[in-house]
Amino acid sequence: MTTPQELDLTTISPTRLWVPQHVMITRAAADLPHTAEIIRRCERAGVDDIRFLPGNALTGLRGASERETYASAKNTLAVVVAPPSALKPQPIPPSADWRIDLAKGCPAHCQYCYLAGSLQGPPVTRVYANIDDVLDGIRTHAGRGSVTRGTLERGNEGTTFEMSCYTDPLGIESVTGSLAAAISRVGAGEFGSDVQMRFTTKFDDVGELVTLDHGRRTRVRFSVNAAEVANRFEGGTARMPARLAALRAVAAAGYRVGLTIAPIMPIPGWREQYGALLDDVSGAVAGIGDLDLTAEIITHRFTPASKEVLLGWYPKTKLEMDEDLRSQKRSKFGGVKYVYPKQTMTEMREWFTEELERRLPAARLLYWT
Structure with a gap:
């Protein structure tokens, strides 16, 4: 394993760095210590428009059209206080034992965005300034849970906390510092030794992360896809080679x-494209000592609500969202998701299971859905 001190940090520079045009700070968040850190980072990044609001409502986000509203919101960072309802960790199977939210909203422009339909109002990125309260959920729920805690398959992970359900924390890290704070505190054992946090990202800004004393208690997962899918549908993110370079950098840092x-997605030539992806990942992690690599595989799905929102955001999208080509999957609460037909799902699952083991034997498949 390469130590942070031995890494050449001059080679770890992000290819995609989000800088908001507007920063709004609510009254409740104004005097919190973490807000001062966010302001410092935003000023360092060159943000000129930093406004302190007289109250806690976010106003002035709507434009003359849905497209204007979307564009304005995507360029805005709101510094807010997480409400009590957001401070209680929620179960998040099959990914982790519990969900902890550092922020809500994402600056990327993924045309299949899984946040569509689940967030209220314009898609502004809200970062929580009361980070001590947010992270305290790790303390109260350590030693609890049933997804990894106490299980035979994943028990070595301890109690796991997912940090990226409603945001891409690395995508906003340069102007928030929330991820570094969480990694450092978990790594220092503040919440116990049998705790692991995890997050997923489509960005590559890992220069600060590799310098942190993470105590090997954080799993950094990179969202990856076939070249055609990533290039067509994942706007505003780091390109796939950059993500794989970042994967190697954090793995080398332990x-x-x-x-x-x-x-x-079962795009034309999907076997060849995903095969090339697995081969590229294999090359990216080659020679990394003490590699601990997992894989989580998720098929594309959508709901009626998310489809409506996505077509409003991306009216010219080529993303396939045809209910007639899909099967319905109902939740225990009666909600409907449209997934691929059974035969397609079976073919993809069998192929990925076999090819992951053949092309990337170091990876441990956690789940398929």
Whole structure:
């Protein structure tokens, strides 16, 4: 394993760095210590428009059209206080024991965005300034859970906390510092030795992360996809070679790492394209000592609500969202998701299971969905 001191940090520079045009700070967040860090980072990044709001409502986000509203919101960072409802960790199978939210909203422009339909109002990125309260959920829920905690398959991970359900924390890290704070505190054992945090990203800004004393208690997972899917549908993110270079950098710095292969799609030539992806990952992690690599594979799906939102955001998208070509999957609460037909799912699952083992034997498949 390469130590952070031995890494050549001059070679770890992000290819995609988000800088908001507007920063809004609510009254409740204004005097919190973490807000000062966010302001420092935003000023360093060159943000000129930093406004302190007289209250806690986010106003002035809507434009004359849905497209204007979307564009304005995607260029805005709001510094807010997480409400009590957001401070209680929620179960998040099959990924982890619990969900902890550092922020809500994402600056990327993925045309299949899984946040569509699940967030209220314009898609502004909200970062939580009361980070001590947010992270305290790790303390109260350590030693609890049933996804990894106490299981035979994943028990070595301890109690796991997912940090990226409603944001890409690395995508906003340069102007928030929230991820570094969480990694450092978990790595120092503040919440116990049998705790692991995890997050997924489509960005590559890992220069600060590789310098942190993470205590091997954080798993950094990179969302990866076939070249055609990534290039067509994942706007505003780091390109695939850059993500794989970042994967190698954090793995060399001793982090546990992972792949979130998602959302996989049966595009023409999908076997060849995903095969090339697995080969590229294999090359990226070659020679890494003490490699701990996992894989999570998620097929594309959508709901009626998310489809409506996505078509409003991306009216010219070529993303396939045809209900007649899909099968319905109902939740226990009666909600509907449209997934690929059974035969397609079976073919993809069998292929990925076999090829992952053949092309990337170092990877441990956690789940398929």
